Amino acid sequence: MPQSAARASETRQWNRLMDLAEIGAIAGNGVNRQALTPGDRAARRLMVGWAADIGATVSIDEANNLWLRVEGSDASAAPVLTGSHLDSQPKGGRFDGAYGVVAGLEVIAALHDAGIVTRRPIEVVAWTNEEGSRFAPGCTGSMSWAGTHDVHHWDEVRDQEGVYYSTALAEQMKAESDLPRRPLGSKPYAYVEAHIEQGPILEAEALDIGVVTGIQGSRWFTVTVSGESAHAGTAPVSLRKDAMIEAMRAILALSEAMHDPEDVLRFTVGRLAVSPNASNSVADSVTFSIDLRHPDTETLRRRGDTIPDVVRAAMRACTVVVRESFHADPLAFAPAVIDQIEQAAHAAGFSHRRIASGAFHDAQFAARVCQAGMIFVPSRAGISHNPAEFTSAAQLAKGTEVLLRTVLALAG
Amino acid sequence: MPQSAARASETRQWNRLMDLAEIGAIAGNGVNRQALTPGDRAARRLMVGWAADIGATVSIDEANNLWLRVEGSDASAAPVLTGSHLDSQPKGGRFDGAYGVVAGLEVIAALHDAGIVTRRPIEVVAWTNEEGSRFAPGCTGSMSWAGTHDVHHWDEVRDQEGVYYSTALAEQMKAESDLPRRPLGSKPYAYVEAHIEQGPILEAEALDIGVVTGIQGSRWFTVTVSGESAHAGTAPVSLRKDAMIEAMRAILALSEAMHDPEDVLRFTVGRLAVSPNASNSVADSVTFSIDLRHPDTETLRRRGDTIPDVVRAAMRACTVVVRESFHADPLAFAPAVIDQIEQAAHAAGFSHRRIASGAFHDAQFAARVCQAGMIFVPSRAGISHNPAEFTSAAQLAKGTEVLLRTVLALAG
Numbered sequence: 001m002p003q004s005a006a007r008a009s010e011t012r013q014w015n016r017l018m019d020l021a022e023i024g025a026i027a028g029n030g031v032n033r034q035a036l037t038p039g040d041r042a043a044r045r046l047m048v049g050w051a052a053d054i055g056a057t058v059s060i061d062e063a064n065n066l067w068l069r070v071e072g073s074d075a076s077a078a079p080v081l082t083g084s085h086l087d088s089q090p091k092g093g094r095f096d097g098a099y100g101v102v103a104g105l106e107v108i109a110a111l112h113d114a115g116i117v118t119r120r121p122i123e124v125v126a127w128t129n130e131e132g133s134r135f136a137p138g139c140t141g142s143m144s145w146a147g148t149h150d151v152h153h154w155d156e157v158r159d160q161e162g163v164y165y166s167t168a169l170a171e172q173m174k175a176e177s178d179l180p181r182r183p184l185g186s187k188p189y190a191y192v193e194a195h196i197e198q199g200p201i202l203e204a205e206a207l208d209i210g211v212v213t214g215i216q217g218s219r220w221f222t223v224t225v226s227g228e229s230a231h232a233g234t235a236p237v238s239l240r241k242d243a244m245i246e247a248m249r250a251i252l253a254l255s256e257a258m259h260d261p262e263d264v265l266r267f268t269v270g271r272l273a274v275s276p277n278a279s280n281s282v283a284d285s286v287t288f289s290i291d292l293r294h295p296d297t298e299t300l301r302r303r304g305d306t307i308p309d310v311v312r313a314a315m316r317a318c319t320v321v322v323r324e325s326f327h328a329d330p331l332a333f334a335p336a337v338i339d340q341i342e343q344a345a346h347a348a349g350f351s352h353r354r355i356a357s358g359a360f361h362d363a364q365f366a367a368r369v370c371q372a373g374m375i376f377v378p379s380r381a382g383i384s385h386n387p388a389e390f391t392s393a394a395q396l397a398k399g400t401e402v403l404l405r406t407v408l409a410l411a412g
Numbered sequence: 413m414p415q416s417a418a419r420a421s422e423t424r425q426w427n428r429l430m431d432l433a434e435i436g437a438i439a440g441n442g443v444n445r446q447a448l449t450p451g452d453r454a455a456r457r458l459m460v461g462w463a464a465d466i467g468a469t470v471s472i473d474e475a476n477n478l479w480l481r482v483e484g485s486d487a488s489a490a491p492v493l494t495g496s497h498l499d500s501q502p503k504g505g506r507f508d509g510a511y512g513v514v515a516g517l518e519v520i521a522a523l524h525d526a527g528i529v530t531r532r533p534i535e536v537v538a539w540t541n542e543e544g545s546r547f548a549p550g551c552t553g554s555m556s557w558a559g560t561h562d563v564h565h566w567d568e569v570r571d572q573e574g575v576y577y578s579t580a581l582a583e584q585m586k587a588e589s590d591l592p593r594r595p596l597g598s599k600p601y602a603y604v605e606a607h608i609e610q611g612p613i614l615e616a617e618a619l620d621i622g623v624v625t626g627i628q629g630s631r632w633f634t635v636t637v638s639g640e641s642a643h644a645g646t647a648p649v650s651l652r653k654d655a656m657i658e659a660m661r662a663i664l665a666l667s668e669a670m671h672d673p674e675d676v677l678r679f680t681v682g683r684l685a686v687s688p689n690a691s692n693s694v695a696d697s698v699t700f701s702i703d704l705r706h707p708d709t710e711t712l713r714r715r716g717d718t719i720p721d722v723v724r725a726a727m728r729a730c731t732v733v734v735r736e737s738f739h740a741d742p743l744a745f746a747p748a749v750i751d752q753i754e755q756a757a758h759a760a761g762f763s764h765r766r767i768a769s770g771a772f773h774d775a776q777f778a779a780r781v782c783q784a785g786m787i788f789v790p791s792r793a794g795i796s797h798n799p800a801e802f803t804s805a806a807q808l809a810k811g812t813e814v815l816l817r818t819v820l821a822l823a824g
């Protein structure tokens with residue numbers, strides 16, 4: 001069966017991405033479609049409809065991961081799995097995650113159009129809550145599936161409105177009770193995820209494709225500084241237990257301590273909440289997040305391990321609690337999958353290079369279950385987690401062409 | 413008519429304060445009853461009911477200030493006005509504001525019980541939105557009444573959920589459409605406000621009563637730091653426009669610049685909001701409040717005027733806008749009212765001293781319309797704007813006794 005018989009459609013793929021981007025659209029071409037929201041549900045319904053058009057079977061598992069499946073000729077063969085996520089950051093773009101799911105759909109649509117049946121089944125998955133912006137940490141769907149944690153591990157995690165992850169998950173499962181269920185966990189032959197680079201390298205080097213060699217490691221911490229509320233007009237400054245000022249001291253001390261002359265270590269405080277958050281009350285509590293990433297296991301461990309001491313040293317009258325909520329070591333993808341992607345890019349005539357991922361992805365957890373790899377397409381100016389995120393229809397189509405060739409090679 | 417004929421009831425006053433404290437009760441004996449909320453409305457309804465019990469007439473003005481009035485024997489005489497506010501901080505106590513309103517009610521209740529009619533009418537007012545925690549600045553009710561600003565001046569101010577002040581005000585006016593209206597603005601003979609000290613001085617010196625000589629000045633600022641959102645895993649730290657880190661730099665620089673070796677200047681950053689506030693996104697915007705107070709007009713002006721430069725100097729890659737939302741110069745109360753309160757405390761046999769107010773109060777604006785003064789009672793450990801705020805029933809009763817004697821003396 002000649003590979004040239006199957007053609008991914010640049011136009012169909014772009015139109016579907018734009019249809020998805022209308023769900024949760026925000027100013028500046030952005031998307032706010034956080035996990036387990038009505039927008040997330042609406043996006044999944046679009047996907048279910050498109051899957052039905054090509055006769056793919058749809059199911060969901062206990063972690064609300066959404067699965068589309070087309071059968072192969074060998075009923076006993078392990079499937080080739082591709083996909084990504086449909087949830088976005090609160091001020092996210094149109095391509096992060098959604099591209100990988102739509103590209104996976106485009107692969108099975110192209111095979112359907114060409115009447116091609118592979119030996120192995122092909123599955124397309126939309127993982128639940130990759131972003132972790134509403135419910136931290138991210139990748140709870142792929143972690144539940146990979147068995148790194150039980151699906152109930154995050155039951156007590158709450159969003160900023162106080163809604164529990166377990167409640168939001170149950171609500172979404174109920175809203176999708178018409179969809180067939182499949183067991184959580186499976187053993188694919190391989191996993192390949194297409195994604196935008198979210199960094200500036202491919203664009204800067206004018207390349208079509210990034211053959212991803214691995215993902216840098218991530219550690220997430222939550223820091224809570226506790227002081228005492230007091231009246232802004234009466235409490236002498238010298239006697240205050242001001243959680244705001246001491247949290248600021250801690251964050252700036254961390255910013256200095258995490259300085260990396262090579263600019264490889266990524267230190268971010270992106271989320272911060274103040275209590276009571278009134279202009280004329282001294283803050284009694286400030287909670288903030290730390291996101292730390294590095295491609296080297298040992299460096300990530302060593303730098304991250306200093307965080308509690310740095311924070312404690314910044315305290316004067318307040319107390320502090322540091323909790324680590326997530327720790328993923330750097331990951332190297334399977335050489336066989338890396339080679340396969342590289343060959344596919346070469347055969348398609350696209351320019352390419354090997355590249356490490358700065359962002360983490362569901363592929364990080366899929367790689368614990370089977371051989372895995374990722375395909376990157378360029379991100380304009382490296383901008384992501386931002387409405388200005390952009391990759392052209394032609395660039396996205398090239399990534400999908402490589403994905404199609406890779407999936408075909410793996411599925412036989 | 414002997415003053416001794418009228419007796420304020422310690423028990424009734426305490427019970428009413430505890431009844432009010434049940435509305436919006438939070439953990440640790442605290443109260444969250446912010447302005448123009450359902451809790452605020454419920455508290456006002458309690459007050460209306462108690463006023464009806466003693467035949468006081470009830471009305472509201474266009475700023476939603478709530479007025480209780482008992483007539484005097486001289487229909488042409490300007491009234492003596494007392495009162496305070498019923499709204500609280502989000503993590504407030506049971507006495508800040510509510511005490512002054514209930515004490516005013518207790519004064520007219522005691523006169524009613526004793527069958528005493530003064531020459532001048534007596535009015536008790538509950539001013540709208542003194543705290544300014546939901547809608548900044550505070551004292552919008554008393555400012556509207558005093559004519560320092562039009563009642564529509566704050567129409568565009570929004571709370572943290574995005575609700576406009578004008579919308580919340582209209583909603584509350586509608587909910588109270590059964591109450592008679594009175595015109596905004598009036599010309600009382602005098603204004604006297606009873607309040608907890610919200611500072612540690614009276615307790616430390618074991619005194620019953622603070623005869624308030626004036627209120628320190630306040631300046632409120634809102635600072636918005638603007639950067640650019642980016643992916644926490646991919647954006648090199650050196651290239652970021654990180655609004656979080658630069659806001660922290662600004663706040664710590666301000667904290668140092670506002671240091672006062674005499675510990676009289678009060679500098680507070682109590683409110684801070686981050687956008688998009690996601691742990692894996694670099695912040696594109698941070699907005700924070702500054703509350704600055706000092707008893708000396710010139711010092712307050714000089715120190716406050718340096719704020720924009722200090723903030724700008726702290727920026728690296730971000731931009732910043734500093735807006736001043738409130739500026740009240742220090743205020744001296746009317747010597748005649750100060751003397752009257754002092755005499756009343758002396759005649760009642762209570763220990764007392766003259767004291768300056770660290771907090772601002774509605775009396776600050778009433779003082780622009782008529783002679784005004786304030787009576788302080790001790791605050792345990794000086795704690796306020798905190799559920800732990802406490803003044804005993806006996807201490808509160810002493811303040812009300814002084815208020816009763818002062819109002820009687822002023823009302824003739």
